[in-house]
Amino acid sequence: MLPALQAKLQAVDDAARRFDRASAAVAILLRETNRLSVLVTERATRESDPWSGQWSFPGGRRKLEEPLIETARRETEEEVGLSLRESEVLGCLEARTAGRREMLILPFVFRWTGAQEPRPGPEVAKAVWVPLRELPATRKITTIHVQGRALEMPAFVEGPRTIWGFTYRALEDLLALLPQ
DSSP states (O other): OHHHHHHHSBOHHHHHHHTTTOOEEEEEEEEESSSEEEEEEEEOOOTTOTTTTOEEOSEEEOOTTOOHHHHHHHHHHHHHOOOOTTSEEEEEOOOEEOTTSOOEEEEEEEEOOOSOOOOOOTTEEEEEEEEGGGSGGGEEEEEEEETTEEEEEEEEEETTEEEEHHHHHHHHHHHHHSOO
8 A cells, every 4th residue: 555655646756846945844643554645743731832732743943954854853753763864755745835834844754564552752742653545434513722823623532532724635645545
């Protein structure tokens, strides 16, 4: 399944050139066991973090002059303790902004084959592998509370986990590329 997906992703060098103005990157880690799963993290609750408690991919802001792929690798190691140095980079999804913010984010898609499980760092409360094929059954319009406002948004909702916003849109992009 991953070779077919890889053929539909943007080549890393092409995406890095096309979106060189991006100020952040995320790592979408895919793991094939008996089913294809994606790693998502619940951000730790911190007053200084506007995305506290939200579900996302490992990632963050680019350091000055840092290649975007290195941003994705560095942030993944900091947030969940997984080194992506030996992991295959399958390609990139289309860069997107996070909500109304002007921050452009480039998603890199990695194949995770390591035996090590994620270990949440200080910025992460929890990290879980979610089977990709189960996500469409959890798609809903739900109310999200952001900065004192209630907004109706599409999301993947399963139990206490609500994936919305940038992460939801990137997952929808990924699902659209998966072979049926």
